[in-house]
Amino acid sequence: MELDKIEEKDLKMGIANQVVFSETMQQLAETDKDIIAVTSDSRGSGKLVPFAQKYPNQIVEVGIAEQNLVGVAAGLASAGKKAFAVSPACFLSARALEQIKNDVCYSDNPVTLVGISSGISYGALGTTHHSLHDYAALRAINNITIVAPADNFETEQAVKLAAKHNKPVYMRFGKKAMPFLDETNSDFEFGKGRIVRNGGDLAIIACGETVYPAWLAAKKLEDEHGIKTTVVSMHTIKPLDVKLLENLAENGRPIITVEEHMVYGGLGEACASHLMQNGYKNSFKIMGIPDEYTVTGSQVEIFNYYGISRDGIYKTGKKLLKI
Numbered sequence: 001m002e003l004d005k006i007e008e009k010d011l012k013m014g015i016a017n018q019v020v021f022s023e024t025m026q027q028l029a030e031t032d033k034d035i036i037a038v039t040s041d042s043r044g045s046g047k048l049v050p051f052a053q054k055y056p057n058q059i060v061e062v063g064i065a066e067q068n069l070v071g072v073a074a075g076l077a078s079a080g081k082k083a084f085a086v087s088p089a090c091f092l093s094a095r096a097l098e099q100i101k102n103d104v105c106y107s108d109n110p111v112t113l114v115g116i117s118s119g120i121s122y123g124a125l126g127t128t129h130h131s132l133h134d135y136a137a138l139r140a141i142n143n144i145t146i147v148a149p150a151d152n153f154e155t156e157q158a159v160k161l162a163a164k165h166n167k168p169v170y171m172r173f174g175k176k177a178m179p180f181l182d183e184t185n186s187d188f189e190f191g192k193g194r195i196v197r198n199g200g201d202l203a204i205i206a207c208g209e210t211v212y213p214a215w216l217a218a219k220k221l222e223d224e225h226g227i228k229t230t231v232v233s234m235h236t237i238k239p240l241d242v243k244l245l246e247n248l249a250e251n252g253r254p255i256i257t258v259e260e261h262m263v264y265g266g267l268g269e270a271c272a273s274h275l276m277q278n279g280y281k282n283s284f285k286i287m288g289i290p291d292e293y294t295v296t297g298s299q300v301e302i303f304n305y306y307g308i309s310r311d312g313i314y315k316t317g318k319k320l321l322k323i
Contacts, residue, residue, distance in 0.1 A: 012179060017174060028159070035163065037058065040062055040066050040087040069092070069096060083110075087115070088116055112163070114173070120260060134172065143167070145238060192241050193232045203255045205232045205258070208259070213309050213312075217310045225323060240270050260289075287307060288308070
């Protein structure tokens with residue numbers, strides 16, 4: 001399963017979400033001089049070079065200093081600017097955690113924290129460069145929305161919404177080109193999951209770049225066994241769409257969650273916690289990175305190793321359905 005190759009004729013390949021982020025920022029900055037990008041030696045990796053060339057007065061470079069990055073962005077936001085703090089997700093969510101907690105969230109500054117090259121996008125660079133903790137760390141902080149867009153449509157909508165959200169936001173993007181998952185669904189709002197495939201036998205809830213392999217697994221289950229699967233892009237991890245979650249659980253179908261994150265503290269545990277505390281007893285499986293340092297390899301190789309792939313999710317679905 002190659003994330004940068006289309007494997008399904010019904011889907012159209014897009015571009016990397018990070019590129020869409022940059023293009024949307026340029027679009028917004030054209031008419032809004034309050035849009036400010038703040039980078040930590042990351043304008044290249046964040047695809048913001050064209051933005052800097054077009055709007056040199058609307059970008060601030062702080063160098064490799066993530067704590068300063070967030071502090072400067074918070075100061076700009078407190079002065080009325082729409083600040084987007086851009087840095088690799090692994091560093092942004094760890095080195096600058098105190099500044100995110102205090103300068104942004106506690107102080108209620110409307111900063112959009114943009115974690116680029118997220119999850120295991122850096123591949124063979126290894127654990128130091130993987131962000132498999134960010135959902136868990138940031139979910140524990142009050143007053144922040146956490147978003148992981150699955151495709152180009154969700155990315156564009158999320159950036160535009162963040163620019164007018166007037167509250168702290170964390171969003172993460174990977175490096176791979178992503179397919180458009182459902183061009184008929186034009187609704188997007190924070191805290192509301194997006195159904196990209198419908199079915200009543202099984203539910204797969206995923207976020208970010210794991211939605212695509214979830215979609216492929218659902219198609220394989222239908223093609224080979226006639227199993228109808230609902231696939232949800234739960235792009236907002238916090239606040240969670242608990243209404244949709246409960247609707248998925250109502251008929252007792254098994255539920256799988258899939259995320260590019262440690263199995264602890266992320267999307268899966270958020271879903272499981274809500275369901276268990278509200279009396280639901282569906283068969284349930286969290287798919288993600290286990291409690292270990294990851295194997296070395298590309299993003300695709302690591303996904304395949306841990307079963308975050310079409311075939312891995314397909315096998316898990318069969319197991320839960322006992323077929």
